Amino acid sequence: MPEPDIGDYPAPHVAVDVAVLTVLPTDELAVLLHRRTGDRSGQWALPGRFVRPRERLADAVAIALQEKCGLHTRELRGRAPHQLHLFDDPDRDDRGWVMSAAHLLGLPCSLLQDVIxxxxxxxxxxxxxxxxxxxxxxxxxxxxxxxxxYAVVDIRERYRKEPDPEGLLEDRQFTLAELLAVHVAVLDEDWQVDTFRRHMLPMLADTGEVSTGRPGRPAAIYRRIAAAARHGNTTAERR
Amino acid sequence: MPEPDIGDYPAPHVAVDVAVLTVLPTDELAVLLHRRTGDRSGQWALPGRFVRPRERLADAVAIALQEKCGLHTRELRGRAPHQLHLFDDPDRDDRGWVMSAAHLLGLPCSLLQDVIxxxxxxxxxxxxxxxxxxxxxxxxxxxxxxxxxYAVVDIRERYRKEPDPEGLLEDRQFTLAELLAVHVAVLDEDWQVDTFRRHMLPMLADTGEVSTGRPGRPAAIYRRIAAAARHGNTTAERR
DNA sequence: CCTTGTTATCGCATCATCGCGTTAACTCTA
DNA sequence: TAGAGTTAACGCGATGATGCGATAACAAGG
Known part of the structure; x- marks a missing residue:
């Protein structure tokens, strides 16, 4: 889109807003909210902040979560925020013309609870x-x-198709029951175990380990196969 | 995301880029490209332009298509560009810090060919x-x-699920064969007629009219039922 | 060693979907 | 009026998906 007159126009401020989604120990989907520090009567809002000069959106998301929520490398490493939508209502912010680049990031509850x-x-x-x-x-x-x-619709769509795409499980290795519990929590609907197993197993690698420490046959422990390593999508993703 | 210091930072320029997709008479999916007027050796690019002060993204898209491509109300009325992604590489434009809000818009080929x-x-x-x-x-x-x-992946996903979501058919009333031809062109794969009919009929209203003028049983003429008027999604959109 | 309990697997009935050959409906043309 | 041609509908076999009871595997505890 070559256009010479870049300096001629004022530009909108761009903010990032982040819906950090997690699954509570009560198996409910939840979102992280922040309010102004020291202001017990302040409004709860999604964390976010303005994009600094020449800053990548993903970096702005990470810094917003660090500054506002105390989430640092320990919590955020290896995770990429998922872009949802650019909200462009010029009246959405009293302070001026601001566009909001909305993002979604999933985090295990255990990482959040220490901070909160x-x-x-x-x-x-x-x-x-x-x-x-x-x-x-x-x-x-x-x-x-x-x-x-937007975030809830998006994460539910993705959790229908693949195992724990937002990494909501605390551990990168998990049992099928643990995976199912997270999926049921996100989707807010149940899956029959056999059906769930058939859907997910092609996208999981058996680690060879088992979960012990309680009566009953030990559950196998799996990890996700990277999408790139999988050949083609499941039939659910075709017609 | 309350933050007082809005004036303290330079802001990125925001441009809109539009992938206008259509289906050619050869039943191929195609995208509209533009080059600088009078510059026969100029590069072909997607149409687009900077967002003006307090301008909505959709308005910027419409104006870009008017200014660059001569597409006006006649072609654009009743159509909304579909937002795809915000591209944020600060080095993507030599002229300065520009973010590109990429969009998709489908248009019937007949509307484009007059202009082109x-x-x-x-x-x-x-x-x-x-x-x-x-x-x-x-x-x-x-x-x-x-x-x-991004545009091709997005439009294909939506054409798998619902009838002509981008309004690529010239007419708002059409036969099943016409609808099928457009879907096959977009998806670049064939559908068995009965299977296609079963998928689409629940989302189509029979107008009661038929297509005549040639031998054979006249084809029924349909129009799309607005998504809001449909109750729930097709089973394809569930697990 | 036996019981309890949990996970994994299996077999199978049922249901859903697909594709295709056949039939019915309905136009156009000679 | 009959034949040709096209669309719509149907019947049905094949295939795939689902859910569930039964069985097997395998741990923990008494």
């Missing part, structure tokens, strides 16, 4: 009807309910 | 292997091959 435990400016809000359920607050500001909805 | 016929700065490039095939030009500039790929 010691702070009152963070919470995990359960998802109900594709929205964050926040006690005492009807809606998220800046149209962020829409971002949550 | 009289100009040498527009062409419809066939798609092969998810790329635009341009004679004498190996790649599109500004990483636009990636935009084309």
């Amino acid at each position: 435990r010691s702070r009152d400016d963070l919470q995990l809000a359960p998802i109900a009807d594709e929205r964050a359920r926040v006690s005492g607050q009807r809606r998220l500001p800046y149209g962020q309910d829409e971002i949550v909805r | 016929r009289s100009r040498d700065d527009l062409q419809l490039a066939p798609i092969a292997d998810e790329r635009a095939r341009v004679s004498g030009q190996r790649r599109l500039p500004y990483g636009q091959d990636e935009i084309v790929r």
